[in-house]
Amino acid sequence: MHRTFKPILPTHNKLLQQRWDNAYYEEHRRRLASAAPTIDSKTPRTYMHLHMKLKRLQADEERLATVERDNRILLGKMSTIMKKQGVIDNQNSYEYKSLNREKRLRELLVVAKENEQIAKRISNKKPLYDHEQWDRDWVANQQYMDQIAAYPKDWWKPENQSRSLSANVKGRSKSASYSSRSQVTSGTKRSESKASRKSKASGSRELQRNRK
Secondary structure, eight states: OTTSOOOSSOOSOHHHHHHHHHHHHHHHHHHHHHOOOSSOOSOOOOOHHHHSOHHHHHHHHHHHHHHHHHHHHHHHHHHHHHHTTSOOOOOOOOOOOOTTHHHHHHHHHHHHHHHHHHHHHHHHSOOSSOHHHHHHHHHHHHHHHHHHOSSOTTTTSHHHHHHHHHHHHHHHHHHHHHHHHHHHHHHHHHHHHHHHHHHHHHHHHHHHHHHO
16 A cells, blocks of 8 residues: 555546656656756866966066076176186276366356455555554553552562562651651741741831831
8 A cells, every 4th residue: 555656636547647747757857957057156267368477477588588698798708807817907098078177167267366366455455553553552551550550560479469568668668757857847847937927027016116
Protein backbone atom coordinates (compact mmCIF):
# COMPACT_ATOMS: atom_id res chain seq x y z
CA MET A 1 0.00 0.00 0.00
CA HIS A 2 2.89 2.39 0.72
CA ARG A 3 4.16 2.04 -2.85
CA THR A 4 0.95 3.08 -4.44
CA PHE A 5 0.66 6.54 -5.99
CA LYS A 6 -1.04 9.03 -3.76
CA PRO A 7 -2.21 12.12 -5.70
CA ILE A 8 -2.38 15.46 -4.01
CA LEU A 9 -5.76 16.30 -5.37
CA PRO A 10 -8.58 13.87 -5.63
CA THR A 11 -8.78 12.11 -9.03
CA HIS A 12 -10.94 9.43 -10.60
CA ASN A 13 -7.95 7.59 -12.19
CA LYS A 14 -4.72 7.29 -10.24
CA LEU A 15 -2.77 5.73 -13.12
CA LEU A 16 -3.43 8.61 -15.49
CA GLN A 17 -2.84 11.13 -12.74
CA GLN A 18 0.51 9.54 -12.03
CA ARG A 19 1.54 9.75 -15.70
CA TRP A 20 0.43 13.36 -15.89
CA ASP A 21 2.27 14.33 -12.71
CA ASN A 22 5.46 12.63 -13.94
CA ALA A 23 5.21 14.45 -17.26
CA TYR A 24 4.73 17.80 -15.45
CA TYR A 25 7.70 17.06 -13.18
CA GLU A 26 10.00 16.21 -16.09
CA GLU A 27 8.93 19.33 -17.90
CA HIS A 28 9.66 21.33 -14.75
CA ARG A 29 13.10 19.75 -14.47
CA ARG A 30 13.85 20.49 -18.11
CA ARG A 31 12.80 24.11 -17.70
CA LEU A 32 14.93 24.49 -14.59
CA ALA A 33 17.97 23.13 -16.43
CA SER A 34 17.44 25.48 -19.37
CA ALA A 35 16.52 28.51 -17.25
CA ALA A 36 18.93 31.51 -17.45
CA PRO A 37 20.06 33.04 -14.13
CA THR A 38 19.00 36.61 -13.30
CA ILE A 39 22.27 37.30 -11.40
CA ASP A 40 25.58 37.08 -13.29
CA SER A 41 27.83 35.08 -10.97
CA LYS A 42 30.56 34.43 -13.50
CA THR A 43 34.14 35.62 -13.07
CA PRO A 44 34.73 39.14 -14.40
CA ARG A 45 36.46 39.69 -17.68
CA THR A 46 40.18 40.31 -17.61
CA TYR A 47 41.52 43.29 -19.56
CA MET A 48 45.04 43.23 -20.91
CA HIS A 49 45.86 46.90 -20.30
CA LEU A 50 45.19 46.47 -16.57
CA HIS A 51 47.55 43.55 -16.11
CA MET A 52 50.23 44.61 -18.56
CA LYS A 53 51.00 48.38 -18.28
CA LEU A 54 52.71 49.23 -21.52
CA LYS A 55 53.45 52.85 -20.46
CA ARG A 56 55.45 51.68 -17.48
CA LEU A 57 57.31 49.20 -19.63
CA GLN A 58 58.12 51.97 -22.11
CA ALA A 59 59.38 54.26 -19.31
CA ASP A 60 61.54 51.45 -17.94
CA GLU A 61 63.01 50.80 -21.36
CA GLU A 62 63.79 54.52 -21.84
CA ARG A 63 65.41 54.70 -18.41
CA LEU A 64 67.53 51.65 -19.17
CA ALA A 65 68.52 53.17 -22.52
CA THR A 66 69.58 56.42 -20.77
CA VAL A 67 71.62 54.47 -18.21
CA GLU A 68 73.29 52.48 -20.97
CA ARG A 69 74.11 55.66 -22.90
CA ASP A 70 75.61 57.31 -19.79
CA ASN A 71 77.58 54.16 -19.09
CA ARG A 72 78.97 54.17 -22.62
CA ILE A 73 79.96 57.85 -22.30
CA LEU A 74 81.62 57.20 -18.92
CA LEU A 75 83.41 54.17 -20.33
CA GLY A 76 84.70 56.24 -23.25
CA LYS A 77 85.98 58.94 -20.88
CA MET A 78 87.68 56.36 -18.68
CA SER A 79 89.30 54.77 -21.72
CA THR A 80 90.64 58.16 -22.90
CA ILE A 81 91.98 58.86 -19.40
CA MET A 82 93.72 55.51 -19.35
CA LYS A 83 95.23 56.17 -22.78
CA LYS A 84 96.45 59.67 -21.81
CA GLN A 85 98.16 58.42 -18.64
CA GLY A 86 95.99 60.44 -16.22
CA VAL A 87 96.22 63.84 -17.92
CA ILE A 88 93.32 66.01 -16.79
CA ASP A 89 92.09 68.69 -19.16
CA ASN A 90 90.65 71.24 -16.74
CA GLN A 91 91.55 74.43 -18.58
CA ASN A 92 88.79 76.89 -19.23
CA SER A 93 89.58 79.46 -21.90
CA TYR A 94 86.32 81.33 -21.42
CA GLU A 95 86.81 85.01 -20.62
CA TYR A 96 84.17 86.69 -18.54
CA LYS A 97 82.68 89.64 -20.36
CA SER A 98 80.32 92.12 -18.79
CA LEU A 99 77.70 93.80 -20.96
CA ASN A 100 77.70 97.07 -19.01
CA ARG A 101 81.40 97.28 -18.15
CA GLU A 102 82.01 100.45 -20.17
CA LYS A 103 79.01 102.17 -18.61
CA ARG A 104 80.19 101.35 -15.08
CA LEU A 105 83.69 102.60 -15.93
CA ARG A 106 82.25 105.91 -17.15
CA GLU A 107 80.19 106.24 -13.97
CA LEU A 108 83.27 105.53 -11.84
CA LEU A 109 85.24 108.18 -13.69
CA VAL A 110 82.47 110.74 -13.16
CA VAL A 111 82.26 109.91 -9.44
CA ALA A 112 86.06 110.12 -9.03
CA LYS A 113 86.14 113.50 -10.79
CA GLU A 114 83.36 114.87 -8.57
CA ASN A 115 85.13 113.62 -5.45
CA GLU A 116 88.35 115.30 -6.57
CA GLN A 117 86.55 118.59 -7.12
CA ILE A 118 84.86 118.37 -3.70
CA ALA A 119 88.20 117.63 -2.01
CA LYS A 120 89.81 120.58 -3.80
CA ARG A 121 87.04 122.95 -2.69
CA ILE A 122 87.30 121.71 0.89
CA SER A 123 91.10 122.14 0.93
CA ASN A 124 90.91 125.65 -0.58
CA LYS A 125 88.16 126.83 1.76
CA LYS A 126 89.42 129.01 4.62
CA PRO A 127 88.16 128.13 8.09
CA LEU A 128 85.59 130.38 9.74
CA TYR A 129 86.82 129.69 13.27
CA ASP A 130 90.37 130.27 14.54
CA HIS A 131 91.25 127.51 16.99
CA GLU A 132 94.43 129.31 18.01
CA GLN A 133 92.36 132.30 19.10
CA TRP A 134 90.17 129.89 21.06
CA ASP A 135 93.28 128.61 22.88
CA ARG A 136 94.38 132.13 23.72
CA ASP A 137 90.90 133.04 24.98
CA TRP A 138 90.84 129.89 27.09
CA VAL A 139 94.18 130.73 28.70
CA ALA A 140 92.98 134.26 29.44
CA ASN A 141 89.73 132.93 30.96
CA GLN A 142 91.72 130.56 33.15
CA GLN A 143 93.79 133.46 34.43
CA TYR A 144 90.64 135.48 35.18
CA MET A 145 89.12 132.52 37.00
CA ASP A 146 92.29 132.07 39.07
CA GLN A 147 92.20 135.75 40.01
CA ILE A 148 88.57 135.75 41.19
CA ALA A 149 88.58 132.24 42.72
CA ALA A 150 88.29 131.81 46.49
CA TYR A 151 90.80 128.97 46.42
CA PRO A 152 93.80 128.40 44.20
CA LYS A 153 93.70 125.98 41.34
CA ASP A 154 93.90 122.31 42.32
CA TRP A 155 93.88 123.24 45.99
CA TRP A 156 92.44 119.84 46.97
CA LYS A 157 95.58 117.98 45.90
CA PRO A 158 97.95 117.05 48.79
CA GLU A 159 101.01 118.72 47.28
CA ASN A 160 99.02 121.94 46.86
CA GLN A 161 97.42 121.81 50.33
CA SER A 162 100.82 122.22 52.05
CA ARG A 163 101.57 125.18 49.83
CA SER A 164 98.20 126.72 50.51
CA LEU A 165 98.66 126.31 54.29
CA SER A 166 102.06 128.02 54.20
CA ALA A 167 100.61 130.74 52.01
CA ASN A 168 97.70 131.23 54.45
CA VAL A 169 100.09 131.48 57.40
CA LYS A 170 102.18 134.07 55.59
CA GLY A 171 99.05 135.94 54.58
CA ARG A 172 97.79 136.01 58.16
CA SER A 173 101.13 137.31 59.48
CA LYS A 174 101.18 139.96 56.80
CA SER A 175 97.61 140.93 57.54
CA ALA A 176 98.37 141.12 61.27
CA SER A 177 101.40 143.38 60.69
CA TYR A 178 99.42 145.44 58.24
CA SER A 179 96.57 145.83 60.75
CA SER A 180 98.99 146.89 63.51
CA ARG A 181 100.59 149.39 61.18
CA SER A 182 97.22 150.67 60.13
CA GLN A 183 96.20 151.08 63.78
CA VAL A 184 99.41 153.08 64.53
CA THR A 185 99.00 155.24 61.49
CA SER A 186 95.32 155.79 62.29
CA GLY A 187 96.25 156.86 65.86
CA THR A 188 98.88 159.30 64.60
CA LYS A 189 96.44 160.63 62.04
CA ARG A 190 93.85 161.17 64.74
CA SER A 191 96.32 163.01 66.99
CA GLU A 192 97.47 165.13 64.06
CA SER A 193 93.88 165.92 63.14
CA LYS A 194 93.11 166.93 66.76
CA ALA A 195 96.21 169.17 66.89
CA SER A 196 95.30 170.77 63.58
CA ARG A 197 91.77 171.41 64.80
CA LYS A 198 93.05 172.99 67.99
CA SER A 199 95.50 175.20 66.07
CA LYS A 200 92.73 176.21 63.68
CA ALA A 201 90.41 177.00 66.57
CA SER A 202 93.07 179.09 68.36
CA GLY A 203 93.93 180.93 65.12
CA SER A 204 90.26 181.78 64.49
CA ARG A 205 89.91 183.09 68.05
CA GLU A 206 92.97 185.32 67.63
CA LEU A 207 91.56 186.74 64.41
CA GLN A 208 88.27 187.52 66.10
CA ARG A 209 90.12 189.36 68.93
CA ASN A 210 92.14 191.35 66.52
CA ARG A 211 88.99 192.40 64.63
CA LYS A 212 87.39 193.59 67.87
